[in-house]
Amino acid sequence: MSDTAPAAAALNHWNRLIQLAAASGSYADCLRLYAGSLLATDIRGDASTFPSLAKSCAALRLPGLGRAIHARAFLAGTAVSRDAFVRTALIDMYAKCGRLPDARRLFDETPRSSRTLVAWNCMVSAYGRSSQMDEAIAVFNAMRRAEVRPSGSTLVGLLSGCADSVSARNIGACLYGYSVKSGLDADLLVLNSVLTMLIRGNQLDTAQSLFDRVENKSVVTWTAMASGYLQAKDCVKVFDLFRAMRVTEQSMDSVVLINLTAAATLFGNVLVAKGVHALVIKGGFQFQDDLAASLVNLYTRCGDPLAAKEVFDSVHCKNAVLWTSMLNGYVKCGCPDKALESFDAMLCARVEPNRATLLAVLSACANLGSPNLGHKVEEHVIAIGLQSDLQVSTGLIDMHCKCGSIQHARKIFDSVSNRDLAIWSAMINGYACNGKGSEALTLFSEMQNKGIQPDAIVFTHVLTACSHSGLVDEGLNCFHRMTVEYGIKPSIEHYMCMMDLLSKAGHLSGAMKFFKEMPVQLRNQVLAPLIGAHKAHGVDSSIDIVSLELLNLDPQDSSHCVLISNMLSCLGEWKKARNYRRLISKQGLVKKPGWSYIELGA
Known part of the structure; x- marks a missing residue:
């Protein structure tokens, strides 16, 4: 006994240090204590040693080291390697490190009597995280057959998989029904998981109904609902939700503020941006990289790159995300x-x-x-x-x-x-912008032959190519195919291309047809090529191409006023033309000047 007592005392001492390091989140220190100190004393460890080591490997995502720990547990003897807590910790480690086959093998080798609830939950959650819902449900059913009562954590693992898998949403609804039947719907973690699943499934009204029924909402509940409104681009409801949250005196975290920043970005108002920024500073989160990057993005979206630069400069240790936000901000501005x-x-x-x-x-x-x-x-x-x-x-x-x-x-x-659709689109647009219409159309045909279906953006590029190269028949054919064959509703960009194509080619009747088919609120944006065509072909002033509604469509836009004035001059309406020119001075409108870059020493 005199020989074993000091060794046991030493092992207990190292076990306490290892467990304390793992419990405090110092996972690297936990592993260093084992590898650098405990092993050096030639002490193998016991059933109290290895769960903390496996937990550390799981947290640091070190499957190789985790396998070595598993081997050490095996060498420590049968009592250790077959211990239920050691096996559960190893299963959890393999699962969290993405080694599902190893986790399943160890789980299957574990006697049924030694399979703890945590071990079952590890397997369910692992399959759920990897969206293998058939396997997750199979383990869940086997668990019930083994008469192990599922917990809230079991359902959270399953519901997380349902949230990420479109095909599993019906399973998620059944699981929610099971939670109500078994009384697990009182667990806030379960309710939060159901709420997240509904939001990701675009069932916002149902999610709102569930949210309203939750009595003791956590910060996760509030942020999940806010993310749903953001997904629907409803920034006003995000702000309303935040105000309601403040009334309940719920504490804020960085996720709440990121959602609020995203809502302010959608709103696009500098004053709102500064208000959100003040809340970030008040909460003491201004130096967090993710929030600083969100603020930079917010200010640049609001057209204030100077404020964005101030936020950027206030952070001392900048990571790649923050630098990228600033770069993107400058490009957008x-x-x-x-x-x-x-x-x-x-x-x-x-x-x-x-x-x-x-x-x-x-x-x-x-x-x-x-x-x-x-x-x-x-x-x-x-x-x-x-x-x-x-x-x-x-x-x-x-x-x-x-x-x-x-x-x-x-x-x-x-x-x-x-090649995906984006890269085909970029190359077609490249030919279009460089006046190579035939090459753009050839590439477009090749893309379709490869079985890639074009979208509205690709058709914009193709129509641009036709416009720049004067390919009238090809342009008309593409526009017809876009609307009839592919069922794509024409946007202002498509109409612009067609108006430009037909007007430059002198097809004024075709241009007028497109003009009249357009919604009135879009017509002022396509007047330039039409007016240019009327001027170039000396069209008689009796042709009426605008209505009073169109003339007054955007009186606050200086370019619109100049365009209307030029058009009226073209039609011989000199008095009305002068009135529109005076409107620019009277309302203090400024015509934006054009600009260009030149590269010296190129």
Whole structure:
């Protein structure tokens, strides 16, 4: 006894340290204590040692080390390797590390009498997380057959899988019915899972009804409902929900504020943005990377890049997400040069750009039309190994096309084997913008032959190609196929392309037909090509192409007033034309000047 007592005392000491480290979330320290200290003393560990080690491997997602821990538990003896808590911890570790076959093998090897409720829940949750709902339900049914009573955690694991799988929503409804029947619907975690499932299934009214019935709402309940309103783009209801939440004195977390920031982004008002920003500061969350990035996005969407830059500068340790938000903000605010300056600063700060960063930079290069800068960014893409990424390839094609390097863009396009609709669309648009209408139509036909169905955006590019190249018959055919064969409702972009195509070709009767078929509120946006055609072909002033409703459609827009004035001059209505010119001065309207970039030393 004198030999074993010190060893047992030492093991108990190390077990307490290991358990305390795991319980406090210091998972790396927990593993270091075992590997660097306990093993060095030649103590193998017991049933109290390995659950905390498995938990640490699960939290850090270290399946290789977890397998080694499993082996050590096996070597520690039968009493340890067959202990119910050790086996449950190992099953949970394999499941959370994405090693489902290993988790299932260990679960099946565990005697039925040793399968704890936690072990059953681990398997159910693991299958639910991976959207393998058939397997999850099979384990759930086996659990009931084994007369193990499911808990709230069991249903949460199942419902999480139903929320992520469209085909499993009916199963989710049945599970909710089971929760009501078994009394588990009183568990707030279950109700929150049902609420999330309903919201992701676009059943907002049902979700609202359930939300109203929940008495003791947690912050998760409120944020789940807010995410539903955001999904429906109803920012007003998000603000109303937030006010109701404040009345209940429910504490806020960063997720609540991110939802509020997203709602303010939809609202697009700077004053609202500043109010949300004040709440973030009041809550002490202003230095969190995710919230700082949301605020940067909010201010740039509201057209205030200076405020966005202030938020950006206030964060000392900037990560790639925050840098990317600032880059995207500059691009959206029409400041591509500043976006590229920020990218250089990001590289100098030794922050590794990710895919989203490079897409923002490529967009900035495309907006600048700078082939030199574009090639430099492409070199960086190749250096970090993202040239095979489908989205990055699409961005490169778009950038090279807008910089006039159409052949290089086609070379990248041809190198991609798994082309999606976006990359076909980018290449077709590239040909369209560079006046290569025939090539665009050929590529469009090739895309359809590959079985890829075009959407409204692709048709906009094809019609643009026809417009720029004067392909009237092809344009009319594409428009007809879009509306009749594919059932796509024409947008203002489609009408613009057709009006431009027909007007430039002198087909005024066809242009007038399209003009009259358009909704009145869209007509002022397509007047330019129609007026230009009337001027070019010397059309008689008796032709009435506008109504009084159209003349007064947008009197606060200076470009609209100038356009109407030019049109009236064309029709010989000089007095009315002067009145519209005076309206610009009287209302203090300013006509936005055009601008262009030139690249020196190119």
